[in-house]
Amino acid sequence: MRLAKFGVVLGGLILGAGLALPAFAQPAADTLAAIRSRGQLVCSHAPSTVGFSLPDSQGVWRGIDVDYCRAIAAAVLGDATKFRIVPSSTQQRFTMLQSGEIDVLIRSTTWTLAREVSLGLAFAGVNVYDGQGFMVHRDSGVTSARQLDGATVCVQPGTTTELNMADFFRTNRLRYTPVVIENIEEIRNAFITRRCDAYTNDASSLASFAAGQGANASRYLLLPEIISKEPLGPVVRKGDWRFFDIVRWVHFAMVTAEELGITSTNIETFTNSPNPDVQRFLGRTGDLGRMMGLENDWAVRVVRAVGNFSEVWERNMTPIGFPRGVNNLWTNGGLQYAPPMR
Structure with a gap:
């Protein structure tokens, strides 16, 4: 390591004077x-x-x-x-x-x-x-995510899912009310009991949820729109x-x-x-x-x-x-x- 005129040279990277390497750039544990x-x-x-x-x-x-x-x-x-x-x-x-x-x-x-x-x-x-989708109650008559204007939507906080949902509704000029719940079991129960009109998550997770409902799986419909890339x-x-x-x-x-x-x-x-x-x-x-x-x-x-x-x-x-x-x-x-x- 050597001092440069305007900063520090470390491994070929020049850091501005007074700037420190973030903690995660320190040598990693084995x-x-x-x-x-x-x-x-x-x-x-x-x-x-x-x-x-x-x-x-x-x-x-x-x-x-x-x-x-x-x-x-x-x-x-x-x-x-x-x-x-x-x-x-x-x-x-x-x-x-x-x-x-x-x-x-x-x-x-x-x-x-x-x-x-x-x-x-x-x-x-x-x-x-994967990709993010929406699930609804089949008897709601909704067959497209673009029919969710004014809907309440169950979503987990602090996820890309929450951000993608906001982008989708904003882009399509649709109104919605998020029902934000941290615990996955609680959010699924909220959807089952109709505290929200729709449930959004990765399509694989929505398929997993429906599969877990056994004989009641047919009550739920995964809408055709995939609104994001989720690798x-x-x-x-x-x-x-x-x-x-x-x-x-x-x-x-x-x-x-x-x-x-x-x-x-x-x-x-x-x-x-x-x-x-x-x-x-x-x-x-x-x-x-x-x-x-x-x-x-x-x-x-x-x-x-x-x-x-x-x-x-x-x-x-x-x-x-x-x-x-x-x-x-x-x-x-x-x-x-x-x-x-x-």
Whole structure:
């Protein structure tokens, strides 16, 4: 580091005189070492969202976000059961990650410029390409979001959902009254009991809500308008780029496995495959795992634990009626695309 005439030069970045680096730019803790020392990965998920994260009747957490936690534990610790879940609210989630209370946030969280730039956090990938929608009571007769003039709308505070809703109604010159409720169960109950005319959230979350109503699911209608882009995925602290790489490539490993036709049930049959990409994926050639501080068969551990991306989707998202759509592989008209593992 050297002093410059008008500021400080640090790593090629000139800071204005009198300006300090934000706290999140300080050297990051070694998350991988901390996980191995405690023998457990700590993840945070939403407390009750079918398809994403919800304890079953036996108290076992299920959902696509939970599977990502299991996959990371398998890659890092060699055991997909060595993780602990700390549920978080929309208001608490970022603070919990910033403080080090959790290692990774995988909680239906939208990747935005402001969140990545201002919070000291980095999004490691997109496990669900989503978009915000509106749900109404089917007997209301409403079939389009543009018919919601004067409606009351249930929404969670401190979310991109709240901002997108305001933009939508302003753009379309529609009046509305937000019914702002923090707790997800309370907001759903408010909609069920008609304290609000409509409920807005990510389309996947609305599908999850309806699926959770069982025989009453047909009472609710998801309107056709999608008013935003909501790329959802795991979040880690900036600065600890080795752990960032691990979380990002765990996702890419699931996508790559689907591209290669490797599943949790057939992976053993690929051992003698002549395909160089398969041999690198299995860790039988190259040193890709050790580049990240992992064993070279880390991707095999991921697939054995949770399957490829298609298996994870079919297990969690298909049952709630959320179509794969843009979450298909790029070879099938979707956006899921993994860089080469070489």
